[in-house]
Amino acid sequence: MLERALPTTTPRRRTLAVGLIGPGRVGSALLTQLRAAQGRLAAGGLELKLCGVAASKRMWLDCDDPELNYRCDRAQTWRPTDLQQFAAHVRGDDHRHALLIDCSANDFVASHYADWLAEGVHVVTPNKLAGSGPLQRWEAIRAACRAGMRFRYEATVCAGLPVVQTLRDLLDTGDELLAVDGMFSGTLAWLCNRHDGSQPFSTLVREAHALSYTEPDPRDDLSGMDVARKLVILAREAGWALSLDDVEVQSLVPAELAALSIDDFMTQLAQLDTPMAAQLATARAQNGVLRHVASLDRQGRASVKLAVLPASHPFAHTRLTDNVVQFTTRRYHDNPLLVQGPGAGPEVTAAGVFGDLLRIAESLEARA
The missing domain is CATH 3.30.360.10 (Dihydrodipicolinate Reductase; domain 2)
Known part of the structure; x- marks a missing residue:
């Protein structure tokens, strides 16, 4: 008797362009976690593409690194940090899904969230200054999400706990x-x-x-x-x-x-x-x-x-x-x-940020 082959399904392919702001303790731990998971995620249909890393004074826009490793051996071109230019680079002009991760604890960075969301960029952060800052700014962020953009901040409260x-x-x-x-x-x-x-x-x-x-x-x-x-x-x-x-x-x-x-x-x-x-x-x-x-x-x-x-x-x-x-x-x-x-600790906080990224990625439609 011949065994009937089980039907196979092709994973829904999604690509997510990612920019990281704040490569400190949490940001570095997150990059390590993303690199370790990249192969598994790709097998499940999700390709993460790191498009840039921005610190307080300088940024790197020349990554597009398949290993999600901004400390790679090849030449790096750093330039003065410009958050508007950084967000535009990650967003691109090819209608791709784009996401910015803010691992800083900087109020100036948080002040850009509503604009980034309005421009079609998802935002994930452990930065508490947006959710607890001026109420008017918080309401602007929530309003920008009504157009279908995602703003997730699980790690702002208790690191990786839900x-x-x-x-x-x-x-x-x-x-x-x-x-x-x-x-x-x-x-x-x-x-x-x-x-x-x-x-x-x-x-x-x-x-x-x-x-x-x-x-x-x-x-x-x-x-x-x-x-x-x-x-x-x-x-x-x-x-x-x-x-x-x-x-x-x-x-x-x-x-x-x-x-x-x-x-x-x-x-x-x-x-x-x-x-x-x-x-x-x-x-x-x-x-x-x-x-x-x-x-x-x-x-x-x-x-x-x-x-x-x-x-x-x-x-x-x-x-x-x-x-x-x-x-x-x-x-x-x-x-x-x-x-x-x-x-407490960089690793569990980074894991909370990673979880938010995955929840957003799961909600995305596949794009060519």
Whole structure:
């Protein structure tokens, strides 16, 4: 008896032109991940074509590198960075699908998103300054997406965790958001988990900085403003018109250290040790644990602060750099929905950006 051959399908071929802005720690990790996956993606019908890399002062438009490696051996022609020229080069004039990835933390770059989207270029970013910046700019970005362009920013909130997508799915299926609570900083989660009194808090901050868990300036984490931005991004995703000024933020940085250079701040980190030791003592006196928590409710009350939580609280059981986000909704009211996992480090952040790129690529039509 002859066996019937199973029908075969030809993968839907798609080509996506990509430009990367910000080849720092996250950007470099992303390029490594893209190179490693390129063969597998091509076999599945997706060809990624790196058309340019732009740093703060110079850019390279001569890649078109099949190995997605801007550090290749052949001659490189760098030129002064011009974001308008860079976007035009990636977009091309052949009606191709084009996507810009912004791995900078630069507000000037974020100010271009609405224009790029309006010009037919998709945008993916871990840069929090667009989603948490001026509300008018955020609305312009959303308006530009109504013409079918994609703007994805999953990695702005909890690196590679599906937090924005989870919230989007809840809302799209008719649920109603009532409150969001969470530990949104992998850096501060790691510091709280390690802060047991055996070492000065300043020693832990230096270790986190060496491990690349912190932002280049650790005050961006310790001030609580990075977490506040994430809270604003989730609020706006839910349709709430929240701004940074609406968030009550407790900073762990003494006022006298806030204006110092990074180097001077790092030399004076020991000033954090006494107040943080006192916070730990308070938590232990209450048989609780110290956690850095952000909270938002539907009345617009938003806060970011250190809190003493009971040992039975879900946030008390986090590990290492875990982020945990608790969504209280109409459906998940008595037993809120939790999303938890690692929330710091270039590799997991890059993976979140990569996931957004793939979701956009999957939605694209094949073009000749």
